[in-house]
Amino acid sequence: xxxxxxxxxxxxxxxxxxxxKMAKSAADWSPEKxxxxxxxxxxxxxxxLHAMDLNEGVAAGARSLVLGFANSxxxxxxxxxxxxxxxxxxxxxxxxGLHDRLTSYPELVSAAQAKGVRLLDIRHPxxxxxxxxxxxRAGKRLLTVGTDCSVGKMYTSxxxxxxxxxxxxxxxxxxxxxSGILVAGEGIAVDCVVADFIAGAVEELAPANNADHWDVIExxxxxxxxxxxxVSLGLLHGAQPDALVVCHALGRSSMRAIDNRPLPSLAETIxxxxxxxxxxxxxxxxxxxxxxxxxxxxxxxxxxxREVETELGLPCVDAIRHGVSALVDRLEEI
Amino acid sequence: xxxxxxxxxxxxxxxxxxxxKMAKSAADWSPEKxxxxxxxxxxxxxxxLHAMDLNEGVAAGARSLVLGFANSxxxxxxxxxxxxxxxxxxxxxxxxGLHDRLTSYPELVSAAQAKGVRLLDIRHPxxxxxxxxxxxRAGKRLLTVGTDCSVGKMYTSxxxxxxxxxxxxxxxxxxxxxSGILVAGEGIAVDCVVADFIAGAVEELAPANNADHWDVIExxxxxxxxxxxxVSLGLLHGAQPDALVVCHALGRSSMRAIDNRPLPSLAETIxxxxxxxxxxxxxxxxxxxxxxxxxxxxxxxxxxxREVETELGLPCVDAIRHGVSALVDRLEEI
Numbered sequence: 316x317x318x319x320x321x322x323x324x325x326x327x328x329x330x331x332x333x334x335x336k337m338a339k340s341a342a343d344w345s346p347e348k349x350x351x352x353x354x355x356x357x358x359x360x361x362x363x364l365h366a367m368d369l370n371e372g373v374a375a376g377a378r379s380l381v382l383g384f385a386n387s388x389x390x391x392x393x394x395x396x397x398x399x400x401x402x403x404x405x406x407x408x409x410x411x412g413l414h415d416r417l418t419s420y421p422e423l424v425s426a427a428q429a430k431g432v433r434l435l436d437i438r439h440p441x442x443x444x445x446x447x448x449x450x451x452r453a454g455k456r457l458l459t460v461g462t463d464c465s466v467g468k469m470y471t472s473x474x475x476x477x478x479x480x481x482x483x484x485x486x487x488x489x490x491x492x493x494s495g496i497l498v499a500g501e502g503i504a505v506d507c508v509v510a511d512f513i514a515g516a517v518e519e520l521a522p523a524n525n526a527d528h529w530d531v532i533e534x535x536x537x538x539x540x541x542x543x544x545x546v547s548l549g550l551l552h553g554a555q556p557d558a559l560v561v562c563h564a565l566g567r568s569s570m571r572a573i574d575n576r577p578l579p580s581l582a583e584t585i586x587x588x589x590x591x592x593x594x595x596x597x598x599x600x601x602x603x604x605x606x607x608x609x610x611x612x613x614x615x616x617x618x619x620x621r622e623v624e625t626e627l628g629l630p631c632v633d634a635i636r637h638g639v640s641a642l643v644d645r646l647e648e649i
Numbered sequence: 650x651x652x653x654x655x656x657x658x659x660x661x662x663x664x665x666x667x668x669x670k671m672a673k674s675a676a677d678w679s680p681e682k683x684x685x686x687x688x689x690x691x692x693x694x695x696x697x698l699h700a701m702d703l704n705e706g707v708a709a710g711a712r713s714l715v716l717g718f719a720n721s722x723x724x725x726x727x728x729x730x731x732x733x734x735x736x737x738x739x740x741x742x743x744x745x746g747l748h749d750r751l752t753s754y755p756e757l758v759s760a761a762q763a764k765g766v767r768l769l770d771i772r773h774p775x776x777x778x779x780x781x782x783x784x785x786r787a788g789k790r791l792l793t794v795g796t797d798c799s800v801g802k803m804y805t806s807x808x809x810x811x812x813x814x815x816x817x818x819x820x821x822x823x824x825x826x827x828s829g830i831l832v833a834g835e836g837i838a839v840d841c842v843v844a845d846f847i848a849g850a851v852e853e854l855a856p857a858n859n860a861d862h863w864d865v866i867e868x869x870x871x872x873x874x875x876x877x878x879x880v881s882l883g884l885l886h887g888a889q890p891d892a893l894v895v896c897h898a899l900g901r902s903s904m905r906a907i908d909n910r911p912l913p914s915l916a917e918t919i920x921x922x923x924x925x926x927x928x929x930x931x932x933x934x935x936x937x938x939x940x941x942x943x944x945x946x947x948x949x950x951x952x953x954x955r956e957v958e959t960e961l962g963l964p965c966v967d968a969i970r971h972g973v974s975a976l977v978d979r980l981e982e983i
Binding site: 388389414433444445446447448449450470495505506507508509513515539542544545546547548549550552572574576587591594 | 663783872879882884906907925
């Protein structure tokens, strides 16, 4: 599945910055693949890219319309069907990361066939998966885990990969969600596989490799999240990680899309992830913490990270503000 | 989805008794719905029902052919397609609990349409699911959990349900796998839902109820199983159980379908299940142990159960040999 670029990033009338994660990820990590953003009335957030309407996007050379936003159920809001039809008529591929499939709409399928464009449901696995085995495999793997959903696991994973590449390490980023797939061009969205195959999908995504090779695997959800912990645990077992990095977002009062549920502490998150990881890797170890500190000042961010380092004895950074070299330093010691 | 009975239980050329769990479950728990078993050459196991060929089954009144066996990937072995075609031609519905869908074979679909019979993939959810929330809900729930797959969680759940019914308690069995669905006539196979919806599916399967009502929810897999722990954790969180019963099989040297992986101890299994259950129910408590002791003598089984009771301070029974009244006694105390 080759994704046609450049992308025109459609963000609907989103008002929650976390809901346009997919569009924002592509804009931040693959800006060379993006031509601009397409917004509807009422939209209060932005990818930071130049806003344009559909015709302007097509004129500027867009090859794909990306549905770059999501609700927590991953449903396709049918109010967008006319826009999708217009994009098809304009000759664009449509890329969706929703649970609902574009291909489940016969009228979209026939319109796409008539125009010779593709409907790409990138969250849906395209190959037959196997159940996991948990047998120890060669190569080294790092997995990002979290205190919650949407706390920066993908950004941290991409930052780590970039830093490791710059140091000349042999490393691959392994995408496990639709945003990562859009950035990397490949991967498996583990939250969308049939539940029996979560761990097996990750064993396939990050297979045995050279002894010195690192796979940096993008984490999903949180072991403490009442909706998604099953995905997180299957991913943890399938990843068989040597190293874990705990990701956290400062200033969040409740877990994503759940009322009145405080996030677990970093210490609890470290303990439960190391404990559960040992099912497939007895040596799994948290090597550092990455915090999204965007809700506080630069000074407060630094103070917070120093405090965490003192409390936990682990490097703690904001991947965006401070970079991740402290984490990679620690990684090179193991 | 109404399943047509009586069933003719097809067990192929199975040689592993655990692989015909689905057929055996129906024979044991709904014998009035079963007309006999259909075996192929080389089959060394049995449901205990009268063996008959397809024509004999049809003559005896069978209305559905049940594919009553499975490999761990849940794949449909195409060597059985001719047999399925014969059953369709004979006017039977086909019931499958495999991951692979009967309806993905166009030639089966057209044959079934021509004969006016149905292809029923009972493992696949038929309604749109939501993500879980973990909000406390009314009613009481019991979940069976295990040291491994295939250790008797469904048998224990059905035994508990029957015993509770006999005591006049308000109770429902909630099926979470294809075998349980075949017995109960309804349910959701949680290992076959899209991974994001595991917990949400269980919230829907066992919704809020009267304060004194019990749902007895069939468990799946094990938190210690490298392939299936994600399913088990999502099920645990969605069930929000007040009471847990740990199931175990005596004399098993390695976890199901995995080489060289000893089962966790009962004490470890209790600890990790209570710990992880607290994400959605801080009061979750293991109230007893159910062991499949069929590999040892009656005397050794009793001695083992007494030993467990002394060690753990919990009632321990073989549901088949001893009944589950000791477990329900403990349940009525909470």
